Amino acid sequence: MSTSMTGPTDNAPEPRPSPRTCPSPEPHSSPRTRPFPEPPPPDADALLLPVPDDDGAPFWQYAARGELRVQGCAACGELRFPPRPCCPHCQSFDDRWQRMSGRGRIWSYVLPHPPLLPAYAAQAPYNVIVVELADAPRIRLVGNLVAAPDAPLDSVDPARIRIGAPVKVVFHEQAPGVTVPRWLLERP
Amino acid sequence: MGATMGAGLKDAAVIAGIGQTAFAKRLPESERALACRAIVAALDDAGIAPSEVDAFASYTMEETDEVEVAKAIGAGDVTFFAKAGYGGGGSCATVAHLAAAIATGQASVGVAWRSRKRGSGPRPWRNTAVQLPTPAQWTRPFGLLRPADEIGILARRYMHEYGATRDHFFNVALACRNRANQNPDAVMYERPLTREMYMTARWISEPLCLFDNCLETDGALACVVVAAERARDLRQRPVYVHSAAQGLPAQHHGMVNYWTDDPLTGPAWTAARQLWKQADFGPEDVDVAQIYDAFTPLIPLSLEGYGFCGRGEGAAFTEGGALETGGRLPLNTAGGGLSEAYVHGFNLITEGVRQLRGTATAQVPDAATCLVTAGEGVPTSALLLRS
Numbered sequence: 001m002s003t004s005m006t007g008p009t010d011n012a013p014e015p016r017p018s019p020r021t022c023p024s025p026e027p028h029s030s031p032r033t034r035p036f037p038e039p040p041p042p043d044a045d046a047l048l049l050p051v052p053d054d055d056g057a058p059f060w061q062y063a064a065r066g067e068l069r070v071q072g073c074a075a076c077g078e079l080r081f082p083p084r085p086c087c088p089h090c091q092s093f094d095d096r097w098q099r100m101s102g103r104g105r106i107w108s109y110v111l112p113h114p115p116l117l118p119a120y121a122a123q124a125p126y127n128v129i130v131v132e133l134a135d136a137p138r139i140r141l142v143g144n145l146v147a148a149p150d151a152p153l154d155s156v157d158p159a160r161i162r163i164g165a166p167v168k169v170v171f172h173e174q175a176p177g178v179t180v181p182r183w184l185l186e187r188p
Numbered sequence: 189m190g191a192t193m194g195a196g197l198k199d200a201a202v203i204a205g206i207g208q209t210a211f212a213k214r215l216p217e218s219e220r221a222l223a224c225r226a227i228v229a230a231l232d233d234a235g236i237a238p239s240e241v242d243a244f245a246s247y248t249m250e251e252t253d254e255v256e257v258a259k260a261i262g263a264g265d266v267t268f269f270a271k272a273g274y275g276g277g278g279s280c281a282t283v284a285h286l287a288a289a290i291a292t293g294q295a296s297v298g299v300a301w302r303s304r305k306r307g308s309g310p311r312p313w314r315n316t317a318v319q320l321p322t323p324a325q326w327t328r329p330f331g332l333l334r335p336a337d338e339i340g341i342l343a344r345r346y347m348h349e350y351g352a353t354r355d356h357f358f359n360v361a362l363a364c365r366n367r368a369n370q371n372p373d374a375v376m377y378e379r380p381l382t383r384e385m386y387m388t389a390r391w392i393s394e395p396l397c398l399f400d401n402c403l404e405t406d407g408a409l410a411c412v413v414v415a416a417e418r419a420r421d422l423r424q425r426p427v428y429v430h431s432a433a434q435g436l437p438a439q440h441h442g443m444v445n446y447w448t449d450d451p452l453t454g455p456a457w458t459a460a461r462q463l464w465k466q467a468d469f470g471p472e473d474v475d476v477a478q479i480y481d482a483f484t485p486l487i488p489l490s491l492e493g494y495g496f497c498g499r500g501e502g503a504a505f506t507e508g509g510a511l512e513t514g515g516r517l518p519l520n521t522a523g524g525g526l527s528e529a530y531v532h533g534f535n536l537i538t539e540g541v542r543q544l545r546g547t548a549t550a551q552v553p554d555a556a557t558c559l560v561t562a563g564e565g566v567p568t569s570a571l572l573l574r575s
């Protein structure tokens with residue numbers, strides 16, 4: 001197994017999380033089980049919750065612990081996003097989730113206006129940004145730029161949003177047990 | 189034609205007939221009934237009996253089933269049927285699949301069609317019960333809900349990297365609207381567009397306004413594909429399928445193609461390489477283009493992808509009336525998805541056929557070659573047609 005991965009100490013590889021609510025399979029166990037709690041039934045008046053697939057579930061489990069981690073290959077070390085079963089570089093099925101520093105830059109953004117789903121229309125126009133991670137510039141996460149972790153989606157003046165602006169991750173519990181990453185301007 | 193490797197598809201099949209229903213915000217009939225009307229009209233246009241049909245090709249998303257269509261129109265025994273995926277990315281692939289089936293002897297009379305009630309039916313993005321698990325979990329919770337939001341991200345980045353402006357997107361919207369104003373079948377036939385209207389229109393997803401978005405239309409279209417040898421006996425001037433290609437680039441992610449090294453080079457680049465490799469002519473020889481226009485920024489991106497200009501030059505290409513009648517590359521000459529009808533791009537195929545027959549409402553004089561493309565931003569397809 002490769003030990004060539006370097007970086008800050010909090011970037012160290014870690015096995016998949018096994019919080020109380022999400023019994024995780026043993027490493028290399030088969031078949032994969034769904035390690036994510038059953039999502040609550042969709043609420044037409046609420047923001048949409050992530051509906052993870054098997055490969056994406058660890059991302060959301062780490063997010064619930066306040067960690068931004070990205071799937072990496074345990075064999076060759078290459079990071080990949082979105083998560084998938086197999087490394088496109090070396091075809092290894094073994095993965096490790098690398099912790100990111102949580103810093104990045106805005107790569108692009110939109111300001112959606114209605115018609116939208118009701119919960120989004122209520123906050124429109126809001127922003128949706130794509131963040132290029134400082135640790136992995138080709139990995140870009142879709143998210144929202146907010147004034148504080150629990151602030152509304154329209155809490156940042158659109159005039160302050162610029163491509164290239166440095167941002168840092170925070171975490172917001174969107175529903176009980178469901179946490180999503182959000183982004184703050186480094187220089188608010 | 190000799191059985192040379194790789195020469196099997198070129199000019200082997202022709203589009204012999206086209207048909208369509210009316211286009212409107214709301215049509216009373218079902219998608220199935222509309223499909224049958226378009227197919228029967230296309231067969232009549234070709235002068236081919238429905239009982240001769242032995243191949244079908246269609247799209248995914250709001251599908252009309254070939255079993256239902258075949259028995260309704262009175263098709264014969266069917267020996268080839270295929271569906272091309274990814275919504276609007278499949279339009280040209282339907283013709284490509286039929287041409288390949290006919291060139292390889294699997295069938296002799298193929299029908300491709302699209303029937304869709306996207307005008308009066310539900311908007312797919314409103315469905316919260318059924319989410320595509322990948323990649324919806326990475327985008328939808330954050331309010332990136334609609335195709336306009338997803339493409340808006342790429343459009344904003346494109347503007348940032350290459351200096352494209354809203355005026356460039358307006359050039360696209362205007363060219364399509366001007367051609368629709370010449371086409372009595374177009375939804376926007378009697379509705380001119382001005383720069384003032386465009387610049388003051390309501391936003392859908394900044395940087396995209398209302399006029400950067402395609403229509404929402406009910407309607408159906410079809411075409412009939414047969415072997416080139418048969419074309420001599422038919423009612424209409426044949427239009428040859430000169431080259432055809434699909435494109436799913438390495439590490440592509442669909443509409444939310446944000447996770448590649450270079451998100452602004454989409455499926456068009458992949459399809460184009462294959463398309464031109466098989467062709468006897470190049471982009472400079474194309475007389476008229478029907479380029480998929482669900483959103484205006486797809487046009488500059490596609491102009492680059494299909495080689496009409498260099499990387500980052502697609503926006504500037506639209507300047508000086510280049511896309512208008514008499515310009516460098518007359519575009520979407522029936523009005524396209526922006527102003528004729530949005531039926532997942534099948535109207536671009538039928539308009540390509542009309543241009544090469546010489547029967548278009550905004551006819552390009554002596555048009556002999558036409559590029560038709562399917563949805564950019566999703567796994568796509570394209571055709572080079574010639575008279």
Ligand SMILES: [Zn+2]
Pocket residue numbers: 073074075076077078087088089090091092
């Ligand atoms: Zn690997």
